């Protein structure tokens with residue numbers, strides 16, 4: 001059968017692989033686009049805070065009010081700085097190599113980007129981080145997985161709730177488990193086998209933040225996790241909530257040399 005294939009054309013398998021790569025890239029661009037929307041909105045809020053406290057400080061001549069205004073302005077500006085370094089970190093890190101990756105800072109960076117959105121929907125965030133060794137991962141892609149899972153969790157809790165992020169070390173299997181748990185609607189039993197299918201969605205369309213409804217989020221997560229030789233699994237109870245667990249392999253000795261350089265590149269830009 002292979003003999004019949006014209007030599008100048010890529011095989012079907014290669015074509016499929018390319019298309020899958022392109023879809024992943026498109027999903028990454030869509031996620032970045034959504035973030036631009038979110039962060040622009042947040043910057044507007046921050047500017048409003050700064051303007052209002054600047055006005056307050058100008059109107060009131062007493063030291064106490066001026067000090068208060070200045071420290072509010074300072075806090076708002078510091079928040080803006082954290083957001084820009086997180087977005088820049090994501091945009092500049094084009095390193096698509098596997099490298100030893102600490103998951104905790106990756107989770108924190110993703111949270112900075114979604115913090116305000118979570119507040120808006122009255123979602124409390126709980127962290128349960130155990131000591132865990134670095135995993136062998138492409139940082140950007142795992143961040144993409146995290147943003148997808150966190151956005152799904154948020155959308156499953158339209159009237160608030162709790163999102164728990166946990167890290168555990170599964171020493172027996174040489175993996176680190178990363179769990180995103182929500183106290184949301186849960187997933188019906190008959191839908192559970194379909195949620196990782198491409199284009200499966202129960203959402204009518206993008207929500208007020210412009211997210212959701214294409215049904216590619218979880219299929220991209222699965223593709224990324226599988227390319228990492230990891231696993232993704234879901235547990236859900238209708239009316240109680242859902243937990244997605246991503247298992248990623250711990251770095252082995254042989255991963256170290258190539259990776260040492262990559263770790264330094266991962267730092268947040270100045």
Ligand SMILES: Nc1ncnc2c1ncn2[C@@H]1O[C@H](COP(=O)(O)OP(=O)(O)OP(=O)(O)O)[C@@H](O)[C@H]1O
Pocket residue numbers: 148152153156182184185186187195196200201202203211212213214215216217218219242
């Ligand atoms: N945490 C969750 N709680 C409840 N249902 C969920 C959760 N995560 C996923 N789902 C279900 O799985 C479906 C598929 O999720 P997926 O992220 O792939 O697509 P989507 O969120 O609908 O759209 P998008 O591609 O924009 O992310 C969702 O439409 C929803 O029905």
Ligand SMILES: [Mg+2]
Pocket residue numbers: 148151152212213217218
């Ligand atoms: Mg989604």
